[in-house]
Amino acid sequence: MNEMLVTIQNLSFSYEKIENEILHDISFDVxxxxxxxxxxxxxxxxxxxxxxxxxxxxxxQGRVKIQDMEVVKKNVNHIQQQLGYVFQDVDSQxxxxxxxxxxxxxxxxxxxxxxxxxxxxxxxxxxxxxNSLRDRQISKLSGGEKRLVSLGCVLxxxxxxxxxxxxxxxxxxxxxxxxxxxxxxxxQTKIMVSHDLDLIxxxxxxxxxxxxxxxxCDMDTTTLLKNEELLAKYDLELPYALQKK
Amino acid sequence: xxxxxxxxxxxxxxxxxxxxxxxxxxxxxLVKFIVTxxxxxxxxxxxxxxxxxxxxxxxILYVCFLAANLSLVQALKRIWYIIPLLIVGGIANxxxxxxxxxxxxxxxxxxxxxxxxxxxLKGMLSVLMSxxxxxxxxxxxxxxxxxxxxxPRSFILIILFVYRYLFLLMEETSQVLVAYQLRTxxxxxxxxxxxxxxxxxxxxxxIKRGEECYQSMKLRxxxxxxxxxxxxxxxxxxxxxxGAYALLLYLVFQGPVFVxxxxxxxxxxx
Ligand SMILES: Nc1ncnc2c1ncn2[C@@H]1O[C@H](COP(=O)(O)OP(=O)(O)OP(=O)(O)O)[C@@H](O)[C@H]1O
Ligand SMILES: [Mg+2]
Numbered sequence: 001m002n003e004m005l006v007t008i009q010n011l012s013f014s015y016e017k018i019e020n021e022i023l024h025d026i027s028f029d030v031x032x033x034x035x036x037x038x039x040x041x042x043x044x045x046x047x048x049x050x051x052x053x054x055x056x057x058x059x060x061q062g063r064v065k066i067q068d069m070e071v072v073k074k075n076v077n078h079i080q081q082q083l084g085y086v087f088q089d090v091d092s093q094x095x096x097x098x099x100x101x102x103x104x105x106x107x108x109x110x111x112x113x114x115x116x117x118x119x120x121x122x123x124x125x126x127x128x129x130x131n132s133l134r135d136r137q138i139s140k141l142s143g144g145e146k147r148l149v150s151l152g153c154v155l156x157x158x159x160x161x162x163x164x165x166x167x168x169x170x171x172x173x174x175x176x177x178x179x180x181x182x183x184x185x186x187x188q189t190k191i192m193v194s195h196d197l198d199l200i201x202x203x204x205x206x207x208x209x210x211x212x213x214x215x216x217c218d219m220d221t222t223t224l225l226k227n228e229e230l231l232a233k234y235d236l237e238l239p240y241a242l243q244k245k
Numbered sequence: 246x247x248x249x250x251x252x253x254x255x256x257x258x259x260x261x262x263x264x265x266x267x268x269x270x271x272x273x274x275l276v277k278f279i280v281t282x283x284x285x286x287x288x289x290x291x292x293x294x295x296x297x298x299x300x301x302x303x304x305i306l307y308v309c310f311l312a313a314n315l316s317l318v319q320a321l322k323r324i325w326y327i328i329p330l331l332i333v334g335g336i337a338n339x340x341x342x343x344x345x346x347x348x349x350x351x352x353x354x355x356x357x358x359x360x361x362x363x364x365x366l367k368g369m370l371s372v373l374m375s376x377x378x379x380x381x382x383x384x385x386x387x388x389x390x391x392x393x394x395x396x397p398r399s400f401i402l403i404i405l406f407v408y409r410y411l412f413l414l415m416e417e418t419s420q421v422l423v424a425y426q427l428r429t430x431x432x433x434x435x436x437x438x439x440x441x442x443x444x445x446x447x448x449x450x451x452i453k454r455g456e457e458c459y460q461s462m463k464l465r466x467x468x469x470x471x472x473x474x475x476x477x478x479x480x481x482x483x484x485x486x487x488g489a490y491a492l493l494l495y496l497v498f499q500g501p502v503f504v505x506x507x508x509x510x511x512x513x514x515x
Pocket of ligand 1: 015016022040041042043044045046047048049088
């Protein structure tokens with residue numbers, strides 16, 4: 001049995017500390033190197049779950065542990081240096097002015113030497129095909145280009161755990177295909193939220209279905225995504241790859 | 246395209262200027278920071294009727310612009326909209342202060358007019374000098390340099406956040422305006438009844454964006470340090486440039502150069 005990287009026990013969370021709970025009693029484990037998909041209809045709490053795991057809202061109930069470290073206020077800084085988080089909305093993720101600055105920001109904060117930062121950035125730019133964009137200004141990029149940059153600036157940090165919130169929105173089919181290849185080649189532990197069930201089917205062995213902040217089921221992706229009845233009940237559809245012609 | 250979008254675009258173009266590859270841009274960010282600050286200090290210290298020394302400073306500014314290969318005309322085009330502000334700030338002077346003065350040989354002017362003019366020029370010069378700084382130094386380099394010399398972190402953060410927040414605010418404003426215009430069949434202005442709710446919306450949106458921006462910084466390992474990939478070693482060129490500037494500032498601002506020129510002219514004329 002693999003060592004656990006993320007452990008979540010009885011996690012409940014609400015934004016304004018009132019009765020309106022967004023996440024209810026969520027428990028699951030993620031072992032090292034595993035890829036997990038999280039699906040669910042709009043507003044079911046997927047993004048919130050990722051943010052809580054990333055330590056952005058440390059005043060939740062229950063326990064979240066990442067690599068034997070409790071996600072509590074005093075550990076948050078340390079934990080966040082080992083995380084890569086791809087935002088659902090690229091514009092909130094990118095805040096510097098050029099692509100190059102964005103790519104360097106993470107590794108520089110990790111305290112790497114300049115030559116190492118350069119090396120990492122070069123490698124990432126090669127993988128994502130960002131070389132021609134490096135001197136461009138973020139505000140002048142297309143939606144898909146920004147998406148690639150947002151992936152890039154997370155990869156340059158070489159994180160232990162990748163949390164991705166709809167990482168393929170705005171990508172064209174070629175880049176989506178590249179992303180899938182990239183995703184499969186990464187050895188890190190990955191948790192990915194997506195509405196693209198075909199993507200989940202291709203990349204994640206295990207999938208968690210969320211509805212109104214509750215874990216409805218947590219199982220093998222193919223079994224889950226074949227279950228048309230279950231999916232329909234939670235406003236989802238069979239992925240194309242599994243639809244009978 | 247609405248005006249705010251264009252304004253954001255203009256500032257972004259200034260940032261592009263800062264990334265040009267030439268010697269003033271390559272100077273150590275601290276050199277440029279010191280140059281700017283010392284210029285501003287001299288500027289502030291000028292007496293409100295002292296047009297002459299203000300002119301000397303204008304010469305220094307011009308030299309800086311030349312050295313940095315910046316176009317003064319372009320800069321003026323970009324900052325013209327501060328002129329109304331300066332006018333509003335100083336308009337009381339010529340109205341209230343009507344004492345007559347002799348400017349040069351026979352040209353009469355009231356002291357109010359003079360101080361108004363000086364104020365206007367002072368404002369322009371200080372904005373132009375700040376323009377010089379941001380058009381030759383990226384925010385990233387500047388904050389990293391200030392951090393390196395142990396300027397208090399809160400001070401750097403203020404500079405950085407004001408700068409970044411400005412963009413956020415402007416970008417959000419521009420988006421809200423576009424959305425508004427699209428849904429009111431392209432109306433030119435905004436109905437006064439909607440101003441209140443729009444401003445409120447804007448505030449909420451920028452707060453949200455600001456928070457997300459902070460979250461994104463934290464998630465990428467930000468822990469209060471400021472770094473840049475540029476080398477922050479002080480070179481000979483940096484020291485020489487700063488020395489040259491200090492000399493220039495002394496000679497021109499303190500005026501000996503003009504005294505020498507005067508003496509020389511007298512000698513030439515006989
Ligand atoms: N900052 C916030 N403050 C208060 N409520 C919030 C906040 N962010 C999200 N919510 C609420 O929490 C609920 C879950 O939101 P969340 O963003 O996690 O959904 P999601 O599953 O990611 O949806 P989507 O598929 O649309 O991205 C929603 O009802 C939303 O209105
Ligand atoms: Mg979401």
